[in-house]
Amino acid sequence: MEIKSMRFKANASASLANVVLQGNLKNAKGKFVTKRAEALKDLDDFEGTRDAAKAIRNKVIDNLDLWLERFERKALDTGAHVLWAKDGAEVCRLVTEIARKHGVKKVTKSKSMLSEEAGLNQALEAAGIQPVETDLGEYILQVDNNEPPSHIIAPAVHKSLDDVADLFHKVHGTPRKTEIPALTREAREVLRGHFLTAEMGLSGGNFLVAETGSVALVTNEGNGRMVTTLPKVHVVITGIEKVIPTLEDLSTLMRLLPRSATGQSISNYFSILTGVKKPEEHDGPEHLYFVLVDSGRADVIGGEFHEMLRCIRCGACMNHCPVYQTIGGHAYGWVYPGPMGSVLTPLYAGIENSIDLPHAATLCNQCGIVCPVGIPLPELLRKLREKQTDAGLRPLTERIGLRLWAWVAQQPKLYALGARFGVRYLKWLAGKSDRISLLPMAPEWTRGRDFPAPQGKTFREMYAARRKAA
Amino acid sequence: MRVGLFVTCLVDLMRPSIGFAALKLLENAGCEVVVPDTQTCCGQPAWNSGDKPGAEALAKKTIAEFEGFDYVVVPSGSCGDHIRTEYLGMFATEPEWRDRATAMAARTFELTDFLVSVLKVEAVPGSYTGSVTYHDSCTGLRSLGIKAQPRMLLAKVKGVELKEMNGCEECCGFGGTFSVKFGDVSAAIAERKCDFIHSSGARAVAGGDLGCLLNIEGKLRRMGDETTRVLHVAEILAGEA
Numbered sequence: 001m002e003i004k005s006m007r008f009k010a011n012a013s014a015s016l017a018n019v020v021l022q023g024n025l026k027n028a029k030g031k032f033v034t035k036r037a038e039a040l041k042d043l044d045d046f047e048g049t050r051d052a053a054k055a056i057r058n059k060v061i062d063n064l065d066l067w068l069e070r071f072e073r074k075a076l077d078t079g080a081h082v083l084w085a086k087d088g089a090e091v092c093r094l095v096t097e098i099a100r101k102h103g104v105k106k107v108t109k110s111k112s113m114l115s116e117e118a119g120l121n122q123a124l125e126a127a128g129i130q131p132v133e134t135d136l137g138e139y140i141l142q143v144d145n146n147e148p149p150s151h152i153i154a155p156a157v158h159k160s161l162d163d164v165a166d167l168f169h170k171v172h173g174t175p176r177k178t179e180i181p182a183l184t185r186e187a188r189e190v191l192r193g194h195f196l197t198a199e200m201g202l203s204g205g206n207f208l209v210a211e212t213g214s215v216a217l218v219t220n221e222g223n224g225r226m227v228t229t230l231p232k233v234h235v236v237i238t239g240i241e242k243v244i245p246t247l248e249d250l251s252t253l254m255r256l257l258p259r260s261a262t263g264q265s266i267s268n269y270f271s272i273l274t275g276v277k278k279p280e281e282h283d284g285p286e287h288l289y290f291v292l293v294d295s296g297r298a299d300v301i302g303g304e305f306h307e308m309l310r311c312i313r314c315g316a317c318m319n320h321c322p323v324y325q326t327i328g329g330h331a332y333g334w335v336y337p338g339p340m341g342s343v344l345t346p347l348y349a350g351i352e353n354s355i356d357l358p359h360a361a362t363l364c365n366q367c368g369i370v371c372p373v374g375i376p377l378p379e380l381l382r383k384l385r386e387k388q389t390d391a392g393l394r395p396l397t398e399r400i401g402l403r404l405w406a407w408v409a410q411q412p413k414l415y416a417l418g419a420r421f422g423v424r425y426l427k428w429l430a431g432k433s434d435r436i437s438l439l440p441m442a443p444e445w446t447r448g449r450d451f452p453a454p455q456g457k458t459f460r461e462m463y464a465a466r467r468k469a470a
Numbered sequence: 471m472r473v474g475l476f477v478t479c480l481v482d483l484m485r486p487s488i489g490f491a492a493l494k495l496l497e498n499a500g501c502e503v504v505v506p507d508t509q510t511c512c513g514q515p516a517w518n519s520g521d522k523p524g525a526e527a528l529a530k531k532t533i534a535e536f537e538g539f540d541y542v543v544v545p546s547g548s549c550g551d552h553i554r555t556e557y558l559g560m561f562a563t564e565p566e567w568r569d570r571a572t573a574m575a576a577r578t579f580e581l582t583d584f585l586v587s588v589l590k591v592e593a594v595p596g597s598y599t600g601s602v603t604y605h606d607s608c609t610g611l612r613s614l615g616i617k618a619q620p621r622m623l624l625a626k627v628k629g630v631e632l633k634e635m636n637g638c639e640e641c642c643g644f645g646g647t648f649s650v651k652f653g654d655v656s657a658a659i660a661e662r663k664c665d666f667i668h669s670s671g672a673r674a675v676a677g678g679d680l681g682c683l684l685n686i687e688g689k690l691r692r693m694g695d696e697t698t699r700v701l702h703v704a705e706i707l708a709g710e711a
Contacts, residue, residue, distance in 0.1 A: 012655050322641040322659045323652075360652060362645025362659070363518060364608035385520030394520070406516045406524025409479075410531055412508035419483050426483075435691050442650045448657025449688035452484070452700075459477050459486035463505055 001088075001119050001148065005333035005345055005354035012360070015327040024160045025328050032154075032319035035263025036370070042265060043255060053256050054374045056249045057310035060241070064301060064309075067210050067243045068292065074213030078275025080288040087295050088118030094291050095120060095202070095235060096127045102233045102287065104129060104199040108191075110219065110227040111135040112204030113152055113313065114237045114293055116335045117348070120202075121146065131202075132194045134223040136187055140164055143171045150329030152336060153261050153315040158328050191223070201227035201285070205238035206312070207253065208290070211246040214274040215290070218257060218267045228273055234285035236273075240292050241309045247272075253312060256372035260314040296348035304383055308343050310373040317367035317377055323360055332357065339367040339377040346384050352393055358384035419458045426454045473501040474539035476532070478549045479511040480680045488680060491708035492545040492581050498708075499589045506535045512544075514552040518646055522560075529557050533570050541588065542578040545704050546679045547610020548646075550580035555613055580610055581704055582619040582678060594626050596709030601631040603672035604703075605663070605686065606639045607679035620678055620703045627706060635670035637663070644685040660689035667698065674699035676706055 004011070015021055040046050060067050072082045085091045091114070099107065107124060109115065109131055121131045121142070133142040137156035141147040144167050149155030156164075161180065168186055169176035177183050203224060205215040215236045217224045228234050244250060250272070258264040277284035300309055318324040318338025329337030334354070336344045342357040363378040371377065388394050389402075408415050429436045430453030439446045473496055477489040489505075496503045513528030532553065536542045544550035554575045561568040585591045602624065610616035624630050643649070643659025650656075663686060667675050677683050680702060687700035705711040 009652065012652065016654055016658055322643060322662075323655060326643075326655055326658045326662075356652075359648065360655075362608070362641050362643060362648050362656075364641035364645070365612045366608070366641065369612055382518060382520070385518070386522055387520070389520035389522075398519075402516060402519050402521045402524060406513070406521060406528060409510040409513075410527055412510060415510045416507075419479075423483050435688070442653075444650045444653025445656075445688070447653050449660060449685070449692040452684050452687045452691075454484045455486055457486065459482040459489040460507060462486050463489070464507070 001116050001335050003334045003345070003349045003353050005349070005357055008331060008333055008354075008356035008360060011331035011333060012327045015331045020160065020163070021158055021328055024158055024163075025325060027160070028154070028157050029325050032263065032315075036260060036316060036319070037263075039259040039263040039265055043259065049252065049255055050372055050374055052252050053372055054310065056244055056252060057312070057373050059245065060243055061301065061306065061309040064240065064243070067245060068240060071208050071210040071213060071243050074210060075290055076213070078213045078288075080213065080275060080290055082290045082292065085291050085293045085295070087293075091115075091118040091237060091291055091293055091295075092120055092123035095237070096123060096129070098233065098235055098289055099124070099127070099129050099200055102199060104233065106130045106132065106194065106198040107200045107202050108132050108134050108194055108198040108227045108231065109138070110201070110203040110217070110224040111138055111155070112202065112237050113149075113335055114204060114239055114295075115202065116149065117295060118237075118293070120237075132191070132198065134191050134194070134227055135219075136184065136221055136223075139187055139191065140167065143167065148330065148335075150337065151315060151318065152313055158330065195226040195230055198231050200233040200235065201229075201231040202235045202237065203228050205236050205242055206257065207250055208238060208243040209247055209250055209272070210243055212272075212274055214272050216250055217269075217271045217273065218254075219271070220262070220268040222269055224269060225271060228271065228285070229283045232285055233287045233289070234273075235289045235291060237291045237293060239297055240294055241297050257312055257314055260316040260370065260372040300347055305343065305347055305380055307375050308340075308347065308380060310375055311340055311344075312373055314372055316370040316372065320366045320370050322362060322364060322366070332360075339381070340375075343377060343380045343384065351384065351387060351391070355388065355393055358382075358388065416458070416460055420461060423454050423456065423458050427456050430454075471501050472540050473503050474536045474542045475503050475505045476509055476512070476536065476542055476544045476549065476553070477505065478544060478546045478680065480684075481545060484684065485680055485702070487710055488545055488702040488704050491702065491704035491710045492543065494595065494708045494710070495581070495585060495704060496543060498595050499585065499591050501589070504539065509535055512549045512552045514549060514556070515646055517552065517556060526560050529560055529571065530567060533557070533567070533574055537570060537574045540577065541584065542574065543581055543584045544578065545581040545702065546681075547580050547607045547614055547616050548679055548681065550578060550583075551609045551613045553578045580614055580616055580678065582623055583614060583616055585707075586619040586622055591623070594623055594707045596707045596711070597628045598706050598709070598711055599629040600674055601633045601672040602674045602676050602701075602706065603633050603635045603667055603670040604638060605642060605667075605675055605677040605682060607677055607682045608641050610678055611639060616678060620676070623707050624676070624703065630706065633670045633672040635666040635672070637666040640666070642682045642685050644681045646681065649681075649685060656685070657689060660685050661693065664689050664693055664695070668695070673697070674701055676701045676703045678703050
């Protein structure tokens with residue numbers, strides 16, 4: 001997917017000015033947070049379960065090559081093919097080749113963020129193969145001119161009921177409907193035909209189980225099962241970090257994933273898919289391919305951002321992020337928004353292509369608190385800022401300003417003088433008022449709020465005067 | 471007990487009354503309080519902006535100035551946490567400094583935490599008339615566990631009626647340099663905080679971090695609210711509000 005993260009600031013301002021979007025974000029905001037909090041109540045020991053989940057993920061990413069080989073061996077035993085893709089371009093090439101080999105004209109797709117990373121839909125279309133998104137949110141976006149998702153588990157969360165009613169009326173040419181069940185039914189009717197005619201199904205994978213060579217899928221609409229069982233070919237695309245050792249580990253992670261994501265104790269559908277259809281079986285694909293994708297992940301192993309690979313893509317960090325809640329996901333400009341996106345985008349799409357993202361956080365640590373695998377997101381964001389500074393990627397004025405300030409703060413006398421001058425300047429700006437409505441050195445502050453006037457003298461001056469008088 | 475008071479650069483510049491309130495509270499509780507006059511900033515803005523050398527230099531300076539005291543007290547959760555938590559991670563390759571940082575971290579406290587957990591104060595000097603709602607600043611809350619302490623202390627002030635707001639734990643949007651790098655987003659987050667404050671019906675909002683308070687006050691005033699008072703918890707406790 002084309003990266004537009006360099007326009008973060010302009011995108012964010014546009015999001016703030018978009019009245020419809022602001023209304024939709026307000027409506028969505030509370031739901032995820034409240035439902036997650038409710039769902040966590042019936043876990044006896046959230047902290048303990050989180051520690052266990054963290055340990056499972058650490059075990060894998062500490063020896064990823066080993067677990068991938070184990071997975072590959074088992075998957076091959078079940079009759080699946082295992083292919084490895086270095087990057088998005090290779091994903092597109094491999095999937096197109098598989099489709100051609102099996103004479104595929106139409107592909108039904110269950111949600112896959114990796115296919116967004118790779119820009120797979122565009123590649124399939126270019127090869128004359130029709131991709132059909134079957135997750136309701138993804139379908140809405142696809143028929144709306146291939147709009148990108150704004151959330152990793154609720155891709156169309158930025159849209160309102162009215163938006164979807166207008167859209168379906170326009171693209172389906174049907175009378176405008178305003179009830180959710182009626183709109184859902186309309187989408188189902190369109191998709192049913194595609195499910196029955198597609199020659200290939202394409203899904204992501206929430207986890208790959210090394211012990212059995214299986215892929216685990218967490219879905220809520222049932223489309224995942226249609227996509228993975230009806231067509232004769234099933235292609236699974238996942239990042240290489242998605243492997244876990246055992247089914248027992250899967251059960252531990254599944255206690256956290258739906259609760260953290262949608263606030264459900266279990267998703268409506270949970271599938272563990274193993275191998276191709278056996279002669280005595282009625283359902284399932286005749287051909288099963290795993291496309292395991294690196295796309296920057298291997299470079300993260302063993303480095304200072306290693307912990308990010310624990311991520312299980314629940315979306316809790318963005319649901320709880322004050323910045324995400326305020327501007328929505330599109331402003332982040334690539335596949336992954338919110339705190340996890342602000343770490344992943346620089347790592348996978350280039351630190352130089354996403355200068356603003358690590359700074360687009362208040363470091364409130366709400367994300368770190370809710371993360372079901374204990375990723376210290378604020379700390380990783382801070383480290384990315386450090387990397388940017390070290391690489392000279394921050395604006396020159398900012399670098400000089402910071403350096404100068406840090407140097408002055410090491411010279412107490414000079415600092416005291418500077419503070420003395422600074423406070424008087426601010427007081428002068430305020431005049432008789434108790435506030436400053438335009439700060440010339442920080443106009444960003446005063447565009448949307450006032451700056452309270454200082455009391456007039458520094459603490460150190462007043463303290464020295466008091467000591468003298470005593 | 472000798473206590474070193476780290477007033478913070480923001481209090482020094484913007485609102486010395488908070489520093490004097492902290493001083494009064496500590497002295498009132500029987501502490502011998504010293505305010506080293508060479509103190510400047512703990513280095514948090516440098517650290518959070520990715521300037522590691524600048525942050526380390528300021529950390530060393532602060533450690534050298536304050537390690538001689540029995541305790542170091544800070545009227546800010548985020549500066550307190552920076553000394554208590556972040557300094558420890560800075561000196562992986564300098565064992566001497568790591569040890570000094572570790573020793574000082576254990577003796578460094580946010581003001582309300584110090585009054586409650588270490589001094590176990592029974593009474594505070596202040597009195598106040600009116601309703602107050604409390605904003606939990608992020609770092610104090612989530613890293614230092616500052617939640618009950620300010621409320622326990624406010625409960626000791628005659629005349630304070632605490633009216634909790636929904637979303638008291640939600641970020642106000644300040645975020646240090648975030649507030650000037652992404653001013654529009656920061657101000658929009660602050661607006662939500664102000665809505666929570668208004669819904670609480672309280673006549674004043676109190677908090678433990680001046681950065682948040684400047685952000686909240688600035689937004690309230692821009693929204694046309696001329697009456698809701700914005701106070702540091704120390705000012706109320708010391709009777710300086």
